[in-house]
Each structure stands twice: as structure tokens, then as C-alpha cells.
Ligand SMILES: O=C(O)C1=C[C@@H](OP(=O)(O)O)[C@@H](O)[C@H](O)C1
């Protein structure tokens with residue numbers, strides 16, 4: 001399915017932010033690793049969170065669900081003897097479950113998105129699992145991947161953090177369950193460091209004890225721990241809401257988004273400050289962000305690693321700012337659903353934006369007068385490319401058509417409904 005995005009003069013109204021994808025995947029996982037029954041209120045409903053639900057059910061968790069909650073009886077340290085898991089296109093779900101798979105005799109992760117997750121690297125996690133005694137079959141670090149328990153155990157583990165924080169998070173989830181105490185040393189750099197803060201927060205809520213150095217490069221994890229069964233409430237999602245806020249910033253608007261906690265550990269909460277720095281008229285109080293958009297915006301320089309899943313939406317906003325913006329420290333965007341530097345900038349350029357790339361930077365020469373549009377956009381299987389090109393399209397002179405926009409459902413299936421409710425001229429087209 002394609003989406004046509006037409007120039008839109010004004011957005012107004014109120015929406016409830018979608019539920020956080022990253023907290024939902026984590027709460028589902030810690031509930032599955034507990035032996036009792038946990039309840040998660042307001043879980044996200046998207047392809048990625050569904051992938052985690054499906055996989056933990058395959059691994060033996062018992063799940064009951066109604067409109068507002070999901071009740072899970074976990075399998076603890078003993079997953080069922082399942083042979084195959086399908087994580088769809090969900091990177092975090094794959095990486096987190098690769099460690100869980102090492103508790104089983106043999107699990108194969110199949111490759112159902114060869115053009116997206118199938119191209120992403122997992123070498124650093126594979127190497128760490130091998131250090132721990134697991135046997136791993138893989139295709140040069142990529143899917144399909146088969147993991148066998150063999151002599152899997154804790155101890156001293158070294159893992160690189162320079163490509164993704166998900167490898168470290170994965171090890172932090174599994175090591176407390178092992179017989180041995182563990183020490184994890186993070187090698188090189190740790191990208192998306194703030195997301196590891198979310199992992200540690202959830203582990204603590206689940207009753208797990210971990211000693212972390214203040215720079216998050218060293219961890220001491222006592223073994224023989226158990227996840228406690230708990231009640232969790234999922235907060236609103238900043239990465240998805242970033243695209244709504246960017247849309248409200250670039251056209252005349254009066255838009256309110258609820259459920260965005262000011263003190264959230266989601267790094268992408270920084271998008272509120274990024275938009276403010278660009279001169280956008282907004283307030284953020286008591287979990288409510290109120291944007292009055294459409295005024296002139298100015299360029300800025302931002303460390304994108306602090307809000308990794310919000311960068312594309314902020315780049316789309318900066319396309320309409322006066323001056324040259326720079327988003328630096330973003331190389332690991334190249335290893336996500338697509339190459340979010342080269343692929344994304346190619347699509348923005350097609351639509352009329354003036355953008356340049358460096359190995360770890362995105363540079364935007366703003367066009368406050370608007371962009372041409374009138375083109376067809378390749379979504380590259382990437383929900384964040386789809387959402388961000390939509391933001392750009394609202395202020396183009398001619399409509400843009402986003403091919404295969406159904407991939408928005410990876411994280412935010414209601415995105416176009418929410419935009420429509422605010423008055424955006426967006427329309428689904430059957431191919
Ligand atoms: O741990 C997580 O849930 C995530 C970590 C981040 O990935 P990287 O650590 O690869 O940057 C982020 O982009 C992804 O959407 C979710």
C-alpha cells in the first residue's frame with residue numbers, strides 16, 4: 001500500500017501518544033523470564049511488539065490479553081524446546097532473544113526480511129555469546145542464525161558497543177539467570193547509551209541486581225538471580241511522537257500530545273528541546289506537549305546519538321529551518337532498518353531538500369520557502385523514513401507518494417490515522 005501526502009496548511013487537535021515500543025519489548029521479555037504471572041498495562045501494539053509477544057509465546061510463556069493489559073505467566077530459566085523463531089523485522093527483539101536462545105538446545109532465527117533485518121550485522125553479539133560457550137551458526141554475522149546452548153555460562157564477557165547498544169542490553173537480560181557471576185566490559189564506544197538506561201531501569205523493576213559503572217562501560221552481575229513477577233505500566237513513546245511533533249512544527253498548527261513524561265529515560269525526549277532550539281513555539285508540562293507551529297525555524301547542531309530514533313524526524317523539521325543544521329555522531333543510523341543516512345537523504349533529496357552526508361553526520365541546508373515534492377518515495381522498509389518523509393511532504397509544493405508505506409506498522413500502525421485526525425491530507429492508495 002502507498003500513501004499520498006498532500007501539502008497541508010494547518011494541523012490542529014489532540015492525540016494520545018502511542019505506547020512505548022522499547023518499554024513494551026523489555027517488559028514482555030522480563031515477564032517471560034519470570035516464573036510467576038506479570039501484568040503489563042497499556043502495551044504497544046505494533047509489528048515489533050507483536051514479534052516479541054509471538055516469540056515468547058513460542059518459547060513457552062502463557063499470554064492472556066484484553067483492551068488495556070496483557071497478563072503473562074513466564075517460563076523463567078526454562079524456555080520450551082522450540083526449533084525456530086520468527087522476529088519479523090524487529091532488531092531489538094532478535095538481539096534480546098539471541099541470548100535467551102542460548103538457554104535452549106538449538107534455536108534457528110529465520111530470515112523473513114532479507115532486504116532489511118537480513119542485512120543488519122549481529123557479529124559483536126555472536127562473538128560475545130561464543131565467548132560464553134554457545135555455538136552459533138550464521139551467514140557472516142547475519143540471519144539466518146542458529147544458536148546452540150553447548151557450554152553456555154557466565155564469567156568475564158567483552159562486547160563491542162560501537163554498532164548497537166542492543167548487544168549489551170541482551171547480555172544484561174540473560175547473565176543474571178546464569179549459575180556463574182558475570183562481569184561485562186564494553187569495548188570501543190557505546191552507541192545509544194541512553195537506551196541502556198532503559199534496560200537497567202526495567203531490570204531493577206523486575207527485581208534484578210546489577211552494578212553498573214557510571215559510564216556504562218563495566219558491569220558486575222551476580223548469577224543465580226530470578227526475575228520477579230510484577231505489574232508494569234508502559235509510558236508514551238517519544239520516537240514515534242517525534243514525527244507528530246515535527247509535523248506540527250513545520251506547518252501552522254495547534255497540536256497537543258498527551259502521555260509524554262518529562263522525566264522519561266527515553267533519550268528521544270530530547271526532541272522537545274531540539275525543536276525548541278530550532279525556535280518552535282512549544283510547552284512541555286505534566287506529560288503534555290503543546291505545539292503552535294508554522295513560525296520561522298532556525299538551524300542548529302545536535303548530537304544525534306542522544307535521540308537515535310528521533311533523528312530522522314528532526315532532520316525533516318530542519319529541512320524548513322533558516323540556515324545549515326548538523327546532526328553529528330549518527331554513524332550507527334547506517335545499521336538500522338536501512339542505511340538511515342544514505343538511503344534517507346537520497347529520498348529527501350528527491351523531494352527537493354538540500355542535504356549532504358558524511359560517514360557519521362547529516363547536514364541540512366534549510367529551505368524555509370518549502371520543497372518541490374511531486375515525486376515517488378522508496379520507503380526502504382523503514383517506518384522512520386516513512387514517518388519523516390511524510391513530515392517533509394506536508395510542506396512540499398506538490399504531493400509525494402510513499403511506496404509501501406504499510407511498513408509504518410513496525411512501530412506506529414496508527415500514524416496516518418493520527419495525522420488525519422489532526423487535519424493532514426494523507427491518503428492510503430491500493431497498489
Ligand atoms: O534497545 C532498544 O530497544 C533499541 C535500541 C536502539 O538501537 P541501537 O542500540 O542499535 O542504536 C534503538 O534504535 C532501537 O529502536 C531500540
Ligand SMILES: C=C(OP(=O)(O)O)C(=O)O
Pocket residue numbers: 089090091092093309336337384411
Ligand atoms: C531501529 C529501530 O528498531 P530495531 O533496531 O529494534 O529494529 C527503530 O525502531 O527505529
